[in-house]
Amino acid sequence: MVDRQGSTVHDLSLKDKFVDLILRARDSDIWYSFTRSPTTMIAALVTAIIMLSALFAPWVAPHNPFDLATIDLMDASMPPAWMAEGDSRFLLGTDDQGRGILSTIIFGARISLGVGLASVVFALILGVGLGLLSGYVGGTTDAVIMRIADIQLSFPAILLALLVDGVARGLLPRDTHDELAIYVLVFSIGISGWVQYARTVRGSTLVEKNKEYVQAARVIGRPAVLIMLRHVLPNVMGPVLVIATIHLALAIITEATLSFLGVGVSPTEPSLGTLINVGQDYLFSGEWWITVFPGAVLAILVLAVNLLGDWLRDALNPRLR
């Protein structure tokens, strides 16, 4: 890979850097603890399957539930394939409009995961940025940011999301709102989650900024912004990854809750939460599969992501090693 006996310092090419990264990852404690935990491996597998099928939904799903040309009302309300009136074309049955449940779940997971990931990324960037600033600069900046965080923390996430959605509905015309529903959702879930990142990063930054390598960078004359980004940030990201994983599960649940309450994505592009909401109307007429299968997928997805988060937390915690 690289010449260790050489007499000059080598600059690694991009490919070498990649190989180096893979080799280091394979030797790392994290990979070791991953291979020692069957639960985690199963959780990772389940998450990967759901994520990949959501990502490649148009190729994975047996039907496109949103293509009106392929939907036939004659197929409506069929039970799962293994039951007496089932049809082999629809493994998990169909809903009242003849859409295959399996296909709607795959497309729905796409929305759920997309909204979940986007709001985690949004909260992460906002929270990490503010936390870093707060911890490194200190003083009044720190006090202002942390008081805002305290105030925000006294509102439950769902309430905040409902509030943002309500304001957006009031401000935007109905058509625009339906178009922008996903973005409003991402914003409201993201805004309710940044505090945790900010607090964690602020705490770690307070520790890191007094370490001598940060002072060395100051003596060298690096501007504060670059010290924050290049020196402090990489050293405070460990706990952030753990929070992000657990937050992803929470964000998916919050999205499902909001969609279930009818303030989430529009029913024309249903997420898992919308599907559960729509399906529960048919629960008492015996068509249980419309709501049970999306619910089961949601539960499995959230459980798997949570298990991954728990493992990551333990693997990165030096006290538990």
Place this chain on the structure above:
Amino acid sequence: MNNGTNTEAPLLSVDGLVRYFDVSAPLLNRLIERLDRSFVKAVDGISFDIGRGETFSLVGESGCGKSTVARLIVGLYQPTAGSIEYEGVEIGPRSAAADRKRMQPHMQMIFQDPYASLNPRWRVVDIIAEPIRVRRLLSNKHEILARVGELLSQVGLSPADGERYPHEFSGGQRQRISIARALAGEPEFLVCDEPTSALDVSVQAQILNLMKELQDRLGLTYLFISHDLAVVYHVSTKVGVMYLGRLVEWAETQTLFENPRHPYTRMLLDAIPDLEMSGRQRIPVAGEVPSPINPPSGCAFHPRCPHAEDRCRAEAPLAQNYDGVYVACHGVAEGRIT
């Protein structure tokens, strides 16, 4: 302040340097509990000169403000009062930002803890190249790599070590990397804050010899902070003894070690283990360092001093020159202590 033997203008000149740290309770507590503001007088009026090519050591017990002086000089802390002149240019609190920016690259710092002073996520080559990149000494990637290789060889490491991470090295090797990083910025003046106190004795000697060799080769000037008198005797040309934020005595190394004048200096030197078993009479180091928040009146050393008199308790002594030896002590001034 010139000691007579050195007629050249000093490289670094510190005059009346003061740094207080605010340790007051929060405003609300102060209002309700009627507390006063309180300050730690970490550095309380220090003056000294360092000539080009010299090694000036600051010694003293833990908490006497040695490290604070180091941090004030490199600009990690802002002084509360006083002045710092580098090559005759003011870089202290009253300086112009441009002067500070112009002079700061001439000085670099080596830190105490080699385990905390290198960013664990950076490769050694990036750590050492940082000052070169920040100061834009070289812009070509290959030139930078070649320079880093050269620096690594200079401090006794292999250029191939550059692509490893800090955790792959021992304490002594890390301190070598630290030194290489400091040298990368091409400084004239190095502030070394206890660079060997975290190392094994055998490794200490290696690092000290390396620093001495680099000083001879590159004409560096050192400000050396330490509590280890054996190390100080080995490396310095001049020594300053600090007690509770003040310099109590400073002189040429030989003079100070052979003929210590201040009672505190004598106490410190007596604390060096006597391997020759000469059986000489020693005054043990007695008592604790008083709190710098509320230092004793008069001479700060009087509660521990065997020669203390009423004047010592009332009046703070000023440093006086006795043939190039500066001593701040009433007893020495009055001829009571010889």
